[in-house]
Amino acid sequence: MSETATGVELLGLGDDALIASQRLAEWVSRAPTLEEDVALANIALDQLGAARMLLAAVGDEDELAYRRDDHGFRNCLLAELPLGPGRGDLDFGWTMSWLLMLSAAQLLRYTDLAAGSDEQAAAIGAKAVKESTYHLDHATQWMLRLGGGTEESHRRVQQGLDGLWPYGHELTEGIRDRWLAIVEPVLAEAGLTRPADRWRPDGGRAGRHTEHLSYLLAEMQSLHRAHPGAQW
Amino acid sequence: MTTTPAEIAEIAGAVPDPELRVVTIGELGIVRGAEFADGRAVVTITPTYSGCPAMDAIRDDIRSALAAAGYAEVEVKTVLSPAWSTDMITESGWAALERTGIAAPGPSGTPTCPRCGHQGRPTPVLQISRYASTPCQSLWSCRSCLEPFNAIKKL
Numbered sequence: 001m002s003e004t005a006t007g008v009e010l011l012g013l014g015d016d017a018l019i020a021s022q023r024l025a026e027w028v029s030r031a032p033t034l035e036e037d038v039a040l041a042n043i044a045l046d047q048l049g050a051a052r053m054l055l056a057a058v059g060d061e062d063e064l065a066y067r068r069d070d071h072g073f074r075n076c077l078l079a080e081l082p083l084g085p086g087r088g089d090l091d092f093g094w095t096m097s098w099l100l101m102l103s104a105a106q107l108l109r110y111t112d113l114a115a116g117s118d119e120q121a122a123a124i125g126a127k128a129v130k131e132s133t134y135h136l137d138h139a140t141q142w143m144l145r146l147g148g149g150t151e152e153s154h155r156r157v158q159q160g161l162d163g164l165w166p167y168g169h170e171l172t173e174g175i176r177d178r179w180l181a182i183v184e185p186v187l188a189e190a191g192l193t194r195p196a197d198r199w200r201p202d203g204g205r206a207g208r209h210t211e212h213l214s215y216l217l218a219e220m221q222s223l224h225r226a227h228p229g230a231q232w
Numbered sequence: 233m234t235t236t237p238a239e240i241a242e243i244a245g246a247v248p249d250p251e252l253r254v255v256t257i258g259e260l261g262i263v264r265g266a267e268f269a270d271g272r273a274v275v276t277i278t279p280t281y282s283g284c285p286a287m288d289a290i291r292d293d294i295r296s297a298l299a300a301a302g303y304a305e306v307e308v309k310t311v312l313s314p315a316w317s318t319d320m321i322t323e324s325g326w327a328a329l330e331r332t333g334i335a336a337p338g339p340s341g342t343p344t345c346p347r348c349g350h351q352g353r354p355t356p357v358l359q360i361s362r363y364a365s366t367p368c369q370s371l372w373s374c375r376s377c378l379e380p381f382n383a384i385k386k387l
Contacts, residue, residue: 035360035361035363035371036361038361038363038364038365039361039362039363041363042363042367043363045281045283045284045285045367046281046282046283046367047283048283049279049281049282049283049284050282050283052282052283053282053312119313122313123311123312123313123315124312126312126313126314126315127279127282127312127313127315127316128282129315130315130317130387131281131282134362134385137362138362138363141362
């Protein structure tokens, strides 16, 4: 199945969700409040759940998650970027800009899967749509609060948006207009500036990644690679 | 030994949810079907949330319950479609959740306080967080009795 058009798409979406899940998990025990810690952990868990369904539809989920090198991954670059201005940084405003961009795209992709002709893909899409709706809502609420909050919260969420915006092109290939129709009104209401469209980094869907993915995979895969096939 | 699908469904359906032990997985609408084929019991379940960590425990508990009832071979299948929704929770399931202090989402999405019955007027029932101790719950605070409580998220 992985060679078909649907298979390629499911692999890309599965990798987006898997890598996003690993990224979000960096927030566990470090979020600004206990409620937010629980929220981000839950969103990471939903992403992992979606990744498992999507990857299991195209192959062996463990093999795909733990045994591929970075050039084997088909996630868009946005998913693998650090959740702050630099590697190892965690910035909450930056993270909410990232989640808004990602979850709006995931919601549209899953909606399209749910309406498609592939029965299995449609079932996965229909399931994931419901959870994505919550993720988008969560990001939206924070964008409004941070964008319209203090000078500092506004500055940091805008900084995240400016830094991440170029990666939105690869993220939204084929769904750009519908995606903008979700994201732009949120930015307007939050009093944030929609960044100009300038450079358009891509290559993730073809296996050409940023160096950030290598570090992420090293952390995610090291245990499995050290103990192949281990169960507990 | 009787081996009717109804009996298998009843045994599987009576398994308590591993995280919300006051309700059974039957009441939550997780059990989709049961049959007896080629000498083994086959139970089909559906996840509430796709990443719900309780699914593995639920599969194990179904196997144990059926093994205890004499079914030597048990298979637990998972289906995704139709996607689980809170509408699949039974009336007795909602009642059991309410008794333990977990509210239903309510038609408007705003729950009624399970402790004092306050419905949010004139003082509000406030959502503290859209996410709570399990993926399927959100955290609320009642401004009438001042107690925090969880509510099942509408899905």
